[in-house]
Amino acid sequence: MAKKMNAFYAQSGGVTAVINASACGVIETARKNKDKIGKVYAGRNGIIGALTEDLIDTSKESARAIAALRHTPSGAFGSCRYKLKGLEENKAEYERLIEVFKAHNIGYFFYNGGGDSQDTAHKVSQLGREMGYPMTCVGVPKTVDNDLPITDNCPGFGSVAKYVAVSIREAAFDVASMAKTSTKIFVLEVMGRHAGWIAAAGGLAAEEKGDAPHIILFPEIVFDEQAFMAKVQNAVKNYGYCAIVVSEGVRNAEGVFLAEAGSRDAFGHAQLGGVAPVIAQLVKSKLGHKYHWAVADYLQRAARHIASKTDVNQAYAVGKAAVELALKGNNAVMPTIVRTSNKPYRWKIGSTKLAKVANVEKMMPRNFISKDGFGITKRCRSYLQPLIKGEDYPPYKNGLPQYVTLKNVSVAKKLNTEFELNV
Amino acid sequence: MAKKMNAFYAQSGGVTAVINASACGVIETARKNKDKIGKVYAGRNGIIGALTEDLIDTSKESARAIAALRHTPSGAFGSCRYKLKGLEENKAEYERLIEVFKAHNIGYFFYNGGGDSQDTAHKVSQLGREMGYPMTCVGVPKTVDNDLPITDNCPGFGSVAKYVAVSIREAAFDVASMAKTSTKIFVLEVMGRHAGWIAAAGGLAAEEKGDAPHIILFPEIVFDEQAFMAKVQNAVKNYGYCAIVVSEGVRNAEGVFLAEAGSRDAFGHAQLGGVAPVIAQLVKSKLGHKYHWAVADYLQRAARHIASKTDVNQAYAVGKAAVELALKGNNAVMPTIVRTSNKPYRWKIGSTKLAKVANVEKMMPRNFISKDGFGITKRCRSYLQPLIKGEDYPPYKNGLPQYVTLKNVSVAKKLNTEFELNV
Numbered sequence: 001m002a003k004k005m006n007a008f009y010a011q012s013g014g015v016t017a018v019i020n021a022s023a024c025g026v027i028e029t030a031r032k033n034k035d036k037i038g039k040v041y042a043g044r045n046g047i048i049g050a051l052t053e054d055l056i057d058t059s060k061e062s063a064r065a066i067a068a069l070r071h072t073p074s075g076a077f078g079s080c081r082y083k084l085k086g087l088e089e090n091k092a093e094y095e096r097l098i099e100v101f102k103a104h105n106i107g108y109f110f111y112n113g114g115g116d117s118q119d120t121a122h123k124v125s126q127l128g129r130e131m132g133y134p135m136t137c138v139g140v141p142k143t144v145d146n147d148l149p150i151t152d153n154c155p156g157f158g159s160v161a162k163y164v165a166v167s168i169r170e171a172a173f174d175v176a177s178m179a180k181t182s183t184k185i186f187v188l189e190v191m192g193r194h195a196g197w198i199a200a201a202g203g204l205a206a207e208e209k210g211d212a213p214h215i216i217l218f219p220e221i222v223f224d225e226q227a228f229m230a231k232v233q234n235a236v237k238n239y240g241y242c243a244i245v246v247s248e249g250v251r252n253a254e255g256v257f258l259a260e261a262g263s264r265d266a267f268g269h270a271q272l273g274g275v276a277p278v279i280a281q282l283v284k285s286k287l288g289h290k291y292h293w294a295v296a297d298y299l300q301r302a303a304r305h306i307a308s309k310t311d312v313n314q315a316y317a318v319g320k321a322a323v324e325l326a327l328k329g330n331n332a333v334m335p336t337i338v339r340t341s342n343k344p345y346r347w348k349i350g351s352t353k354l355a356k357v358a359n360v361e362k363m364m365p366r367n368f369i370s371k372d373g374f375g376i377t378k379r380c381r382s383y384l385q386p387l388i389k390g391e392d393y394p395p396y397k398n399g400l401p402q403y404v405t406l407k408n409v410s411v412a413k414k415l416n417t418e419f420e421l422n423v
Numbered sequence: 424m425a426k427k428m429n430a431f432y433a434q435s436g437g438v439t440a441v442i443n444a445s446a447c448g449v450i451e452t453a454r455k456n457k458d459k460i461g462k463v464y465a466g467r468n469g470i471i472g473a474l475t476e477d478l479i480d481t482s483k484e485s486a487r488a489i490a491a492l493r494h495t496p497s498g499a500f501g502s503c504r505y506k507l508k509g510l511e512e513n514k515a516e517y518e519r520l521i522e523v524f525k526a527h528n529i530g531y532f533f534y535n536g537g538g539d540s541q542d543t544a545h546k547v548s549q550l551g552r553e554m555g556y557p558m559t560c561v562g563v564p565k566t567v568d569n570d571l572p573i574t575d576n577c578p579g580f581g582s583v584a585k586y587v588a589v590s591i592r593e594a595a596f597d598v599a600s601m602a603k604t605s606t607k608i609f610v611l612e613v614m615g616r617h618a619g620w621i622a623a624a625g626g627l628a629a630e631e632k633g634d635a636p637h638i639i640l641f642p643e644i645v646f647d648e649q650a651f652m653a654k655v656q657n658a659v660k661n662y663g664y665c666a667i668v669v670s671e672g673v674r675n676a677e678g679v680f681l682a683e684a685g686s687r688d689a690f691g692h693a694q695l696g697g698v699a700p701v702i703a704q705l706v707k708s709k710l711g712h713k714y715h716w717a718v719a720d721y722l723q724r725a726a727r728h729i730a731s732k733t734d735v736n737q738a739y740a741v742g743k744a745a746v747e748l749a750l751k752g753n754n755a756v757m758p759t760i761v762r763t764s765n766k767p768y769r770w771k772i773g774s775t776k777l778a779k780v781a782n783v784e785k786m787m788p789r790n791f792i793s794k795d796g797f798g799i800t801k802r803c804r805s806y807l808q809p810l811i812k813g814e815d816y817p818p819y820k821n822g823l824p825q826y827v828t829l830k831n832v833s834v835a836k837k838l839n840t841e842f843e844l845n846v
């Protein structure tokens with residue numbers, strides 16, 4: 001490349017506790033290679049920022065602010081749920097991206113997201129070449145759902161996993177103390193509509209026989225009310241209480257989400273609560289036990305205060321590796337996490353072709369779920385355990401974590417043409 | 424006292440992240456005074472353990488296990504929600520307590536709980552004297568609700584306060600990144616059925632203009648839908664999103680809990696969710712914004728992993744002080760936390776008569792809530808801020824906090840008589 005090209009970085013889809021650590025890895029590594037790479041422009045609100053020529057000049061941020069991204073949850077530049085259609089369906093979007101990139105002398109495209117985003121990065125790479133504007137496109141893996149293929153795990157997942165395991169352990173300690181005369185059933189609802197990775201992570205808290213959670217309800221396993229009730233009763237009988245982790249994606253035999261199969265309001269709308277209150281109420285109505293329930297929702301994926309150190313390190317490493325791969329001339333690739341040893345846990349960064357990642361969903365293997373369908377196996381524990389290892393506390397001031405909010409200075413527009421989003 | 428007397432310690436009511444730190448303070452201080460005090464017996468499942476002569480011999484626990492109580496949430500000996508009636512209504516219960524204490528040579532009664540428990544401790548002191556078995560009764564303050572009078576604050580509250588402030592800050596960072604195309608409204612439901620102390624603590628996260636939470640809904644303020652919607656719309660307009668902390672105890676103009684005034688299922692039962700989904704759905708139906716909501720429930724009061732160091736220190740200190748007060752011959756008293764300076768924050772241990780504490784509820788002053796009823800005042804912030812200060816992380820192993828489970832060895836019964844509980 002004769003001319004030093006700029007880079008574009010965008011965050012995509014649901015954010016995580018550590019996606020900014022990847023941004024930090026990308027930006028710090030680019031800054032270390034100023035001889036080869038120009039400025040890093042970030043998309044304001046993700047890919048939408050590229051489509052609307054709404055770019056953020058990250059060079060306006062201090063080294064200190066960029067470093068603070070490593071311990072700041074959420075997406076510092078904004079993210080979006082905006083899936084580009086297929087090349088045939090809406091080629092205009094891809095052409096627009098290339099047009100904007102060209103206008104801003106962008107030669108590197110770093111896209112930080114899940115399967116859809118890796119697909120987009122792949123297509124941009126194809127189309128750029130086709131349009132005579134070859135770009136170096138590198139995906140940066142991210143998803144709390146842990147559903148990307150090839151990479152051993154996904155940055156973002158380990159911290160949710162740790163949050164869920166810590167939370168169910170703590171709440172269960174609480175319930176155990178109260179169970180004699182009060183709450184006997186505790187239900188924690190966690191994310192994971194299609195795969196049970198996050199619910200499974202709750203199982204890490206159960207290290208000894210009798211430890212909570214006593215039951216995990218997976219989206220992979222059809223809800224069997226009778227077997228479930230027997231299991232609840234068994235836990236109450238043996239341990240005095242029952243702690244349950246339930247995935248939001250649990251379905252009944254008809255394939256309907258339990259959260260939606262529950263009661264309806266006076267207007268026939270599905271009731272407002274999630275699946276946790278449905279499960280709790282079911283236990284109450286059948287077995288009569290007093291219950292409490294919690295819905296962690298965004299708290300779980302934003303909980304940077306209890307992030308996994310392994311996860312933070314890996315998130316940073318894939319951001320760094322993305323830039324290094326690009327500078328070495330790799331195109332249409334994604335850095336991966338490769339587990340080289342399980343005990344002691346060791347990992348390194350590898351890479352794979354985007355074509356292999358795009359739109360492939362990694363499901364949880366059936367042998368990660370116990371035979372009765374209510375717990376995790378040793379194999380699962382062995383896989384998950386290293387991912388929650390280590391703490392990486394953010395700095396605190398006045399008792400609160402100090403997260404950075406960037407200045408997010410806009411790059412002057414060069415095209416100034418409107419582009420209509422498909423929203 | 425001619426004979427060295429044993430001590431009885433019990434945990435009462437809802438447990439907290441730091442009530443075991445108070446237990447640690449009581450037991451370690453008693454152990455340091457073995458010349459004056461015998462064994463510490465704990466009530467299994469609180470006062471029920473005394474009534475049923477189900478005592479735990481804490482002398483069977485190692486120094487290390489007792490020390491670990493300082494960083495273990497929940498009630499290590501079990502707690503209960505069992506309120507003794509008035510002396511006139513059920514004198515038999517008090518007589519039974521004295522009978523059990525006498526049988527086990529117990530001369531000290533340490534009762535770790537809220538207003539009801541202080542009342543019980545007070546009555547035991549009165550009745551013991553009346554029955555010719557004078558005991559030294561000392562209350563140990565505890566309640567996440569922060570509603571005990573005289574003491575500046577209650578151990579247990581600071582850690583919930585920190586959890587809520589940290590959680591709403593983190594979730595709001597998440598929502599802010601997604602708001603452009605996705606979730607614009609986030610609602611976090613917190614505890615506090617009668618007083619808004621916990622909800623108010625969420626306000627600590629809002630340090631700069633525009634910071635979340637943008638709205639707090641207090642049980643002290645009648646829900647005004649119109650004013651609320653205007654406030655939501657204003658936040659969305661100015662900041663792109665709106666983060667809300669809602670107390671479970673918010674009521675409408677008719678005095679009905681919003682959580683119960685919501686939709687009903689096909690059988691006419693109040694819907695299962697809490698108030699968070701009601702608020703979220705209301706905003707959706709009126710303003711059309713996409714929402715997410717979380718219900719923290721027990722997670723907030725069990726979250727030892729993010730406990731306030733101030734809170735842990737104070738919880739330990741009141742346990743220690745309770746024993747010291749008893750050994751100095753004080754009876755029917757409770758150690759208190761006295762704020763001696765606000766900036767820098769300094770506190771010391773004081774004490775008060777149980778008669779002054781029993782059954783008095785400390786409400787949140789109206790001047791702690793902003794004029795519009797949706798936020799906290801500077802005065803409130805100044806009071807709350809020191810209480811969440813400092814972190815006091817538990818030790819971790821395999822990525823999980825290491826909380827202790829005691830052996831809880833039973834003391835051999837001496838009475839062996841049945842006692843029927845009022846449950």
